[in-house]
Amino acid sequence: MTVTPDDTGAASQGFAIPDDDATDEDVDVLYLAGQRPPAEGAWLWVTTAEGRRGGEFTALFLPRNRPCASGGDVLLRIAPGSSLADEQWPLPAMLVRVMAVVAGSVIHVAAWDHLALEEWPEIVRPAVAFAMGALKELQEHGADVGAYRHPSGQVEVDSAAGAAVAGFPALPTSVRPAADG
Amino acid sequence: MLLHVAPGTGPEADTVISVAVWAVAAGVLVPVAAWDLPDDGGWPERVRATVMFAMSAITGLGEHVDLGECDAVDLDAAAGVAVPGLPRSLALDGRVAAMG
Numbered sequence: 001m002t003v004t005p006d007d008t009g010a011a012s013q014g015f016a017i018p019d020d021d022a023t024d025e026d027v028d029v030l031y032l033a034g035q036r037p038p039a040e041g042a043w044l045w046v047t048t049a050e051g052r053r054g055g056e057f058t059a060l061f062l063p064r065n066r067p068c069a070s071g072g073d074v075l076l077r078i079a080p081g082s083s084l085a086d087e088q089w090p091l092p093a094m095l096v097r098v099m100a101v102v103a104g105s106v107i108h109v110a111a112w113d114h115l116a117l118e119e120w121p122e123i124v125r126p127a128v129a130f131a132m133g134a135l136k137e138l139q140e141h142g143a144d145v146g147a148y149r150h151p152s153g154q155v156e157v158d159s160a161a162g163a164a165v166a167g168f169p170a171l172p173t174s175v176r177p178a179a180d181g
Numbered sequence: 182m183l184l185h186v187a188p189g190t191g192p193e194a195d196t197v198i199s200v201a202v203w204a205v206a207a208g209v210l211v212p213v214a215a216w217d218l219p220d221d222g223g224w225p226e227r228v229r230a231t232v233m234f235a236m237s238a239i240t241g242l243g244e245h246v247d248l249g250e251c252d253a254v255d256l257d258a259a260a261g262v263a264v265p266g267l268p269r270s271l272a273l274d275g276r277v278a279a280m281g
Binding site for chain 1: 202204212213214230233235236238241242264266
């Protein structure tokens with residue numbers, strides 16, 4: 001189910017971020033446009049990102065406490081933009097980072113420090129769609145983007161984002177044994 | 182991978198530079214990300230991580246899929262009709278390399 005402005009209940013207030021468990025209802029990311037993010041920021045796990053402008057773009061809020069993600073996930077980190085007054089970048093603004101989880105690492109995809117509150121979902125859509133498409137294709141063709149470093153198989157995104165890297169790590173590739181040995 | 186760099190537009194055009202990262206895959210021009218950045222010479226570092234991600238992804242895909250490296254694309258024409266996301270043809274048109 002996707003939460004939209006027409007829905008009722010607490011989750012329809014926009015940034016309804018759970019404390020300990022990921023939400024089980026997708027949020028319409030387009031609906032978040034124009035709303036100020038919480039001061040501490042939020043993590044979103046993108047579940048759908050159509051390429052066309054205005055197309056489906058949904059995500060789940062990760063919990064405030066110990067947010068985790070798995071290999072192949074594409075995440076959005078959103079937070080208020082810089083509070084510094086700047087003639088060139090009038091407030092309010094959003095900081096948005098698109099990140100991917102690959103082989104136990106969090107990888108930078110794209111970042112913006114000053115996006116208008118009303119426009120940010122469509123600005124970041126191409127990067128999200130590209131990352132999701134690339135990871136999906138890689139998985140379908142045998143690359144193990146979910147190879148883990150942590151025994152639990154998940155990545156704690158707050159700590160991993162602090163050590164985020166650029167570019168893919170080497171990916172293990174699944175190998176089919178030869179039929180005749 | 183391609184970078185498109187152009188003067189900014191709008192009221193801050195004199196101090197802004199527009200930068201976009203594009204990928205070419207299977208004969209299709211794919212937008213990856215775009216920014217309006219301060220024209221202070223720092224834009225290459227701002228876009229580096231995105232270029233590295235996209236190059237890594239395309240390189241990884243190229244090991245399994247024919248991305249049409251020899252197929253030239255008319256960039257100006259393709260940019261006008263570009264849609265975000267990798268083309269479906271990667272999975273559907275039989276370009277997939279044999280896996281064994």
